Amino acid sequence: MKYLLLGLAALPTLILAQPSPNGPAALRDLALRDNTAWEIVEGLTTEVGPRLAGTVAEAHARDWAVARLKALGFQNVRVDPFEIDGWERGTERAEIVAPFPQPLILTALGGSGATPADGITRDVVGFGSLAELEAAAPGAVRDKIVFVWHRMGPTQDASSYVAFGPIRQKAPSIAARKGAAAIVIRSVGTGNHRLPHAGATFWAEKQEPIPAAALSVPDAEQLERILAKGQPVRLKLVLTPRFTGKRPSGNVIAEILGRDPNAGIVLVSGHLDSWDLGTGAIDDGAGIAIMTAAARIVASAGQPLRTIRVVWFGTEETGSQGGDDYFRRHRDEKHVMAAESDFGSDRPWKFETRFADSADPVIPQLAALLQPLGITQGLNDSLGSSDVRPLANNGTPILSVRQDGMRYFDIHHTADDTLDKVDSTQLRQNVAAWTALLAVAANDANWPENGVIQSKTIAK
């Protein structure tokens, strides 16, 4: 009897363990053989290429996106337009004038001011950290070219970017406040190639931007070595970016309509804009490709309970204006999940949530689905990626999948962000993870409706 009872009790489990052909586990495994994501990132990077926010190229990317999303069978494909303050790169050139004349390779930071067309030549003053620059007397940097170096290394979880990112984001503003003529930083990146890393810098209110650029890592090491030899170093800098005034951007939105309009929206996203140096393959062609492919695979199993909304955000790189515009327009719609994939396409290794109840029974269900992909369960404190952070702060449940970051910052924001850097096998592992998560989020009757409302906004 005892054995018989156990046998009966075990029966439902055994039945559940047989994956339904349309269930999350089956769809996950189907995704490992699906080519949709590769086709999206190949098409976008080849047929559009670089697509800086606010440029004609980004507009071209929106047209491409609308056509592709319609061709993939999505519904309600449309653009939410908005305007941004445009900025575009000009000439960029640097050379050491003394003591050892030679060119250096750099790129203007997003939002950099300009030198005159024939450049400026100044003495260089170097600092080994943001704190050293912050502590410097203004007299030490006034009318000089400030140089800030660092020792960022690769980490699996992007923590070194969190640690060193402020050098790019804040050092130019600090240098300008102290009267520097210009600033060059060691790229906030980990590659040893002569490909500088672009990226936005941020000025204080009403502050006049100074010329601000990132040297490639080998060039920064060269300048550091030359400074260490003890002779005065003079640098000539030609940087002619310009602010282009109000420019159009927009979010591209596509849906799979759910059976129950009251069941809420599950939002999956990436960003369509890229820095201008590369073709935006890992940042973030891969992200939109992963999320879009996952949505399509889930839809292939039949109409979901909830509406799946795919958003390809515009203008993430220069301050997440796309995420802000989305939140402004759509905050009152019932979002029961928001997610953005914006960390390339290397191996997924951890998933995270942010649900009101960290003991929500759906979490172990998700963990079991991702376990065969080698993805472990993380904490219930994810804020999502930058474009969905306003939704996260407003109490929308969040899902995140963390990807291996060991080579991401070799490539990120450089000319090297091209299709060949996308590993199609690892790309599909990401699609598989998101397919499983989205299949549950879009269909599970017990999906949580609440995340955690932040009383205080957490910075993107």
Add this chain to the structure above:
Amino acid sequence: MKYLLLGLAALPTLILAQPSPNGPAALRDLALRDNTAWEIVEGLTTEVGPRLAGTVAEAHARDWAVARLKALGFQNVRVDPFEIDGWERGTERAEIVAPFPQPLILTALGGSGATPADGITRDVVGFGSLAELEAAAPGAVRDKIVFVWHRMGPTQDASSYVAFGPIRQKAPSIAARKGAAAIVIRSVGTGNHRLPHAGATFWAEKQEPIPAAALSVPDAEQLERILAKGQPVRLKLVLTPRFTGKRPSGNVIAEILGRDPNAGIVLVSGHLDSWDLGTGAIDDGAGIAIMTAAARIVASAGQPLRTIRVVWFGTEETGSQGGDDYFRRHRDEKHVMAAESDFGSDRPWKFETRFADSADPVIPQLAALLQPLGITQGLNDSLGSSDVRPLANNGTPILSVRQDGMRYFDIHHTADDTLDKVDSTQLRQNVAAWTALLAVAANDANWPENGVIQSKTIAK
């Protein structure tokens, strides 16, 4: 008795196996802890940087070289001057105009012709090999921009460079003969970074150079992908290099004088000039550093029997004019060994000779000295590197040490050829190998005086 006899017979061997503190084995091991080579390549790449043949930078490098070689204690430090036909890079820019507008990254090949300052725009016609281009009817390429791609991969022994190098060296001349307006090739290199590989191309006698450039590997893959989509591709090309007329170059020569002026000269070398994009760390700062450090370590053990002559050749990259000038001036001096290190500084794995007698007993002696470094014995057919080839063809005994080439062509002739690419441990392994070889060549009374005279000159 038998055992006793064996014991006695073994005694001399045991004594020989105790290395003399000034012998080749001891010097080899000393070299594994010596920092001279690193200091040379660090100094040259930092304090001079790029040093294109015939430029002010190359002249600056000669001054630096003379000062450094004197400071290292060499004798008879001097420059053999010669003139070359100068060529310098100008603006270089490319963009796909249709069907998918976007910039491409390229660099002019050495000897490239120029476009007008505002560029040319033409249809692109693509070929997957030199043979395909060779077979094309002139009408298929006339007034078009030819594009040649390929599938070069890394090899340990540089054999893929031998296989694909002709695309750079010859395709421009072939395209020009067929009436092409310009040519772009996939870089003859193996890296997947957006750093194109420079390098010389060669025109037929009296042929007018056309604009000729190398796309970085990812850019070449992008253009190949775009062509494969089947729409006509138009490319705009701006390339404004110029021929600068007669320019000074020179070989820097330094010596350790031997005890016996009639015992001959052993010549070790590398080349001082570099392509202009990088700082010439692996090509060939490392080579001159390795050879110079080895000579200095051998000299530290006392005056050698033979004169050791260290040559830092000028103008290797654009046609080995330095090697030719050296041969013209010095061919009648008694050279009993010539060697050039010009393949970076990665792990040495094989040594080769070219002696008149391939059974010369010195060869096993060299093999035994290199065996502890993991260097195996190669054939007796080495022609040496390009600057010593005239000596090799003229019957000077040749030594070569082959280095691991798996990453050499990721870096070679690109902006990425910088100090950080030199691995100091592997650099020292090269110094150790050359120290051992040179200690024997400079001191062994039985060193062979004859190599193999080539009746027919073998191309560099």
